[in-house]
Amino acid sequence: MSAPERIPAGRLSATEPAAEPAAPEGATGLSDVFLAEGELTVRGQIAEASNAVLYCTVTHEGRTAACVYKPVAGERPLWDFPDGTLAQREVAAYEISRACGWDLIPTTVLRDGPYGTGMVQEWIAAPDGEGADDAGDEIPELLALVEDEEPGPGWKAVGFAQTGAGRTALLVHADDPRLRRLAVLDAVINNGDRKGGHLLPAPGGRFFAIDHGVTFNAEDKLRTLLWGWAGEPLTDEALEVLRGLQKALADAAPLAARLAELITDAEIEALRERVAGLLRTGRHPEPGGDWPPIPWPPV
Missing domain, CATH: 3.30.200 (Phosphorylase Kinase; domain 1)
Structure with a gap:
């Protein structure tokens, strides 16, 4: 078979997307x-x-x-x-x-x-319509801009953002346990680009996170909109998961062998150190001073 043509990004000729195909049973979970x-x-x-x-x-x-x-x-x-x-x-x-x-x-x-x-x-298709349908497919609201100085109940503050015409608004994210798990995951994989547009609602009130190409750098590059729990203690669930992950990343473990096919030895070692650091402090990380903590554009 001949080698594939190299494609300049953004210049690939393609047809318009087809109608959404029928998904297999258990979609939002293909094997x-x-x-x-x-x-x-x-x-x-x-x-x-x-x-x-x-x-x-x-x-x-x-x-x-x-x-x-x-x-x-x-x-x-x-x-x-x-x-x-x-x-x-x-x-x-x-x-x-x-x-x-x-x-x-x-x-x-x-x-x-x-x-x-x-x-x-x-592919994660958004639930049809807004709010909830008869099957209970509520679309979770995860991010918002509010005019108040403090987040309301059920929300965590990220920081103030310029909204145009010299006005500012408080950027907040939901105080949601699923979103909190994602904040831990991002800290583990050293995600350098957690934007709001990377959170996709799915049927059943679920959401998924996408776009993880700029992850696993050996240097600290965590940039995210999910700073609302910065410095707070990790949940017991998160600590238990991190302890299991630490074992799964041991040299002879299958996960470590799989990762060795995808990222470098130095990046795997840095991954282990991040997991160990989270377990040692028992807290969500806080923004550092050497790297912009929030991606741009944020959405």
Whole structure:
């Protein structure tokens, strides 16, 4: 088979996305095998993405589901990450999420595709309509801008933001246990780009987190909108999960072997140190002074 053509990010010719395909039973939870072995068909491109992001369908054993395909050939080089490694980092983030038992990241695999090796991830379709439907698919409200000086009940303050015309508003996020788990996960994987637009509502009141290409750097690069718990004690649940993750990252453990296929030895060691540090302090991390703590743009 001939080598795939290298794709300049944002310049891939593609058709318009097809109608949403029928998902297999248990969608919002496709298996790794389904995504890795199914027939991948490109349907269109998500044009606003900074790298090449392709909307696809994958068909396996007579069933079809939607997915996202990010070919390595469409990645733009970054000054602080090795070229051609973002897809592997997305898969590594999924492996850590799964090991934690929180399943906050959609099923994600590394596989060959029409434009070469890339990350393939389950497509998360938002619930229809607003609010809740008859099945109880409430759309969780996770982020907001408020004019008050303090967050209201059920919210955590991130900081003040310029909203135009010289006005400021308080950026807040929900004081939600699922979001708090994500804040811990981001600290573990050293997520350098946790924006509001990376949180996708899903049926059943769930949400998923996407876009984890700039993770696992050996240097501290945590940038997130989820600073509301900064300095607060970790929950008992989080501490238990971190203790399990520490064991799973031991040299001979299957998770460590899997990560060695995706990120460098130095990055794995830094991952272990972050987990150990969270267990040692027992607290959510606080912003450091050497790196902007909030990504731009924040959404």
